[in-house]
Amino acid sequence: MIALAYRASISNQREYRRCIGVNRLLGLLVADTEYPELYGFDWNCPHCGVAVHLKVRKQIKNPDSVEDWYSFCICECPRRGCLGVVFVKFDNNNNRIRAAYPYPGTSEQHFPDSIPSRIRTDMAEAVRAFAADCHKSVVVMCRRALQNIALDKKIPRAEIKEQIKQMQMAGLITKPLSDAAQEIRHFGGFGAHPQEDILDETTETDALKVFRQLDQIVRNIYVMPAETKELAKRRQGIQQKPGSKS
Structure with a gap:
């Protein structure tokens, strides 16, 4: 993506x-x-x-x-x-x-149009934060993007932990993606709220993995369905041509 x-x-x-x-x-x-x-x-x-x-x-x-x-x-x-x-x-x-x-610029226009604008904006800010070595900001923006996904999919407002469960129950994400979303929630919380132990340290590797987990969720919810729809439309157009075989 x-x-x-x-x-x-x-x-x-x-x-x-x-x-x-x-x-x-x-x-x-x-x-x-x-x-x-x-x-x-x-x-x-x-x-x-x-x-x-x-x-x-x-x-x-x-x-x-x-x-x-x-x-x-x-x-x-x-x-x-x-x-x-x-x-x-x-x-x-x-x-x-x-x-x-200066850091290479990244804006919402750099992401596929199939992703809603608010989510693209959050992801772009996470990319800019990563380039600036602001790893806590990366995981916080990933958590925010996750919440915006829930809002876009009309999941009732609640604690983000519950919203993730609701997304899985609604068939929007699989169990592995639900587990990934919960980790995004945890690390986003660590980045936003001071901790008294080692969890207060968000490393580059942590930020990288959290962003990639979010990327997989966004790909499955928005990008893959849009690409599948485009493929189906192209296939149907080819099949409708004279002399084509189904």
Whole structure:
């Protein structure tokens, strides 16, 4: 689903594949086995919106000995019509960008139209928070998106725990997806409310997994039914042509 977010803005196939790689770097692609991992300074330029390989103009080693595998770089978009400057935190051990400023923009228009606007807005904000290393904000926005799904599907207002149960009873989600939704609820609560134990720490891995769980739920409730309807419509159109076989 996330891969489809850029289809309207990326016309060149090579740039499209690069953009998929950028999304993988951010950890936002569910079908990650379809495309090879891209490393180095591949990034989605926040100035022109094109997936590029950033030019490094200056690289400075991190003076902090605890995290000496990081370096800080001043980079430039190589496109002649852009040449925008991007500040990068680079992971030398894994040969990948860990953070960058300005952050690549993500809005609700980057998600399939089959998803309701309010849910797309929440998911886009979660993506921007992930890019900014605001992991508590990611899980909170995922929980909010989950509540908006319940509202969109006319689930009676109640505690989110009960709304998830109602969605399963209504056949909107399976038992595994219901369990996933409950974990989104838990971690969203941890992000929104201070805890007295280790649960107060929301890691990048936590945020990644929570977002991917939400992505699966949204895919099953909205994206797959819409795509199935499109396929059925196309099949019926083909079958109605003279000489076609059913």
